[in-house]
Amino acid sequence: MKKLIISCLAIALFGITSSKAQGLLDKVDNALNKVDRASNTAERAGGTSGKVFNLLKKKKDKAGEKTGSQTTVHISGIDFPTLKKLNGNIQACEGVTDTKMKFNAATSTIIVDHTGATEDLLKLMEQTSKDIFTEQNLEGLEDGNISINLKNK
Known part of the structure; x- marks a missing residue:
């Protein structure tokens, strides 16, 4: 059981x-x-x-290349009002999507998001900012960097 x-x-x-x-x-x-x-x-x-x-993701053109570039513009010998004016001129350039401005008495910078090459951006900057700088003020140009010295203006 x-x-x-x-x-x-x-x-x-x-x-x-x-x-x-x-x-x-x-x-x-x-x-x-x-x-x-x-x-x-x-x-x-x-x-x-x-x-x-x-x-x-960054936009790409038909060939698969990145169309968005970033260039840092280094400017020495510039005062704040002129820097603001140059920043406005850069923003007016065709292909520029954004800018970030940093002021320093020694060397100021403008970081530019744009389409195309750095050389193309420089050409557009020269056209819109003839009263601020010319080719004689250019101290350096390489992919992603432009150096301008306004002390020898």
């Missing part, structure tokens, strides 16, 4: 344990199915995360 009762309890306990385990496995399976459906929906919609990352 004892063996029968212990066997019945063991079978009942085993049945309860396996049904709880099955319930847990069903919950995990449902969660995985939801994740799978969500990823399939995102892929069909063009990938939402991909769209967000594309917005954050």
Whole structure:
């Protein structure tokens, strides 16, 4: 009789344990199915995360080259009102998307986000700022940097 009762309890306990385990496995399976459906929906919609990352990337032209450039213009011997005027002139140049101006009595800088090459930016700056500097004031020109000295103006 004892063996029968212990066997019945063991079978009942085993049945309860396996049904709880099955319930847990069903919950995990449902969660995985939801994740799978969500990823399939995102892929069909063009990938939402991909769209967000594309917005954050720099624009590219048809050949795959970056069209956005950044050039730092170093200007020595400039006063603050003239620096503000030069910054406004640079902002008016075609292809300039943003500028950040930093004033220092020794050497001030203007960081320019623009399309095209640094040489093209310099040509546009010379056209819009003839009253501030000329080619004689140019001290350096390299990719991403322009140096201008107005002390010898």
